[in-house]
Amino acid sequence: MKKNRWVDFFEGLVVIAILLVLVQTFFEDYSVVAGWKWSVRRTLVFTSFGFDLFFTIEFLTRLYFAILNRRVTRYVLFERGWIDFLASVPLLLFNSGPTVIALLTGSALLGGLGGFMNVLKVVKAIRIARILRLLRVLKLLRRVKNVDSVMAQRHVGKVSTIGVSVFVFVIFGFSLLDAFVNIPSLQDQFQLTPPRVVAFIQSENLTDPAKSSELASYAKTDPSILMVKSGGKTWFSRFGNEYYAAYFGPTDYGYLRNGNLEVFFDLRTLNAQQSTNNLIYFSAIVILVFMLLFYYGPHFALTVSDPVHVMRRGLTENAYNLEVRLPERYRGDDVFRLAEAYNEHYLPLKDRSSGDSESAVSGLKMDDFNDLFS
Numbered sequence: 001m002k003k004n005r006w007v008d009f010f011e012g013l014v015v016i017a018i019l020l021v022l023v024q025t026f027f028e029d030y031s032v033v034a035g036w037k038w039s040v041r042r043t044l045v046f047t048s049f050g051f052d053l054f055f056t057i058e059f060l061t062r063l064y065f066a067i068l069n070r071r072v073t074r075y076v077l078f079e080r081g082w083i084d085f086l087a088s089v090p091l092l093l094f095n096s097g098p099t100v101i102a103l104l105t106g107s108a109l110l111g112g113l114g115g116f117m118n119v120l121k122v123v124k125a126i127r128i129a130r131i132l133r134l135l136r137v138l139k140l141l142r143r144v145k146n147v148d149s150v151m152a153q154r155h156v157g158k159v160s161t162i163g164v165s166v167f168v169f170v171i172f173g174f175s176l177l178d179a180f181v182n183i184p185s186l187q188d189q190f191q192l193t194p195p196r197v198v199a200f201i202q203s204e205n206l207t208d209p210a211k212s213s214e215l216a217s218y219a220k221t222d223p224s225i226l227m228v229k230s231g232g233k234t235w236f237s238r239f240g241n242e243y244y245a246a247y248f249g250p251t252d253y254g255y256l257r258n259g260n261l262e263v264f265f266d267l268r269t270l271n272a273q274q275s276t277n278n279l280i281y282f283s284a285i286v287i288l289v290f291m292l293l294f295y296y297g298p299h300f301a302l303t304v305s306d307p308v309h310v311m312r313r314g315l316t317e318n319a320y321n322l323e324v325r326l327p328e329r330y331r332g333d334d335v336f337r338l339a340e341a342y343n344e345h346y347l348p349l350k351d352r353s354s355g356d357s358e359s360a361v362s363g364l365k366m367d368d369f370n371d372l373f374s
Contacts, residue, residue: 014058018136021051025133026282029275035268038249045103049096055088055136080138080161087135103250131172131278134285138164149305156297163292164285171281190270193224194256198263201228207235207261226253227264238266303330307339314347321347 028044062084066075075081138161201207206215207230219225219236228236251271255264313320324339331340 017051017054021055021133021136022286024048024051026279029278029282032268032275033272033279035247035272037246038252039246041249042103045096045099049092049100052088052092052096055084056092059084059088083135083138086132091132131168131175131281134168134282135164137285137289149301149309151308152297152301152305155300155304156292159296160289160292163288167281167285167288190224190265190267193222194254194263194265197222197225197265198256198258198261201263202258202261207231212236224265224269225263226266227262229262229264231260302327303333304335307335311339311342314342314350321351323347 024044024047028048031041031044062075062081063072066072066081201215205211206218207228212235215228215236219228219238226238227234252266252268253264254267255262307324310322310324314322323343326336326340330336
């Protein structure tokens with residue numbers, strides 16, 4: 001009993017964590033789109049790491065007990081252990097883990113101290129990997145009992161797993177393909193801008209003190225330019241240091257250096273576009289699961305499992321004579337054609353059989369018993 005209590009507590013904790021991580025995932029992307037301060041977004045990054053660590057421990061725990069009980073195949077394939085793995089271990093190792101380590105150590109992996117191209121690749125890799133977390137939605141399906149039919153719950157769970165998995169993996173696959181194939185995108189524009197800007201500033205010698213006004217005018221024509229430095233001196237800055245400290249994180253800017261010239265670029269537009277896409281994916285998956293659970297689930301129960309349930313009871317219980325209700329719009333379905341035969345042929349036959357048995361018993365009179373005893 002005590003063991004079951006701990007298991008129930010652990011399962012309840014996992015469900016709460018799944019709900020919280022979905023909320024956290026939404027706000028982590030929304031904070032980028034809304035331009036929240038870096039201090040808030042930094043907190044969301046650390047909570048993301050905490051959830052990934054928790055779910056990784058959960059997966060390893062379940063896998064350990066599956067090995068002990070010699071049911072690894074059942075856990076991985078039939079109890080959705082593959083979802084536990086994909087929505088935890090890769091994210092911890094390649095997404096939130098490296099991000100937190102870089103933030104704590106001041107590593108150049110995510111900072112603006114690396115090359116501009118490297119920053120773009122890191123940002124894109126992080127945004128791509130996080131979509132795997134949406135597979136966690138599938139773990140909630142076993143907890144939502146919106147219909148009484150076990151068959152309907154299993155069927156909706158299977159359809160939801162296929163739909164959400166295909167949706168996530170297609171998006172993930174195209175995103176990875178984009179990393180190896182030159183598909184035109186907003187990122188391509190960011191890649192072309194820095195070399196052009198640096199070349200123009202050097203060719204026009206805009207870091208000359210006499211041309212400071214020309215540099216400011218040129219920078220205003222390109223909102224992606226944040227700061228221009230040369231020889232350790234800042235010649236242009238779009239914002240003040242307090243603003244940079246409050247609203248810019250390590251992945252919000254990149255820079256390109258050529259000799260003594262350093263130009264810093266704003267990556268927030270690129271991040272916001274990817275986060276907007278993630279929010280669209282998130283909303284699509286949530287709506288898909290919601291429709292499957294609360295529309296398709298009851299529909300499946302009404303048109304499949306409920307008629308089967310009525311016919312099963314009629315076939316196995318002598319006193320059960322309820323007819324199957326035949327919706328006019330579904331009368332052509334195989335299930336309802338069978339139900340129509342059940343209503344029109346089996347139930348009358350069952351009633352006649354029951355009536356014959358009762359008449360055989362009721363045909364005996366009290367005089368027959370008196371004659372027997374006399």
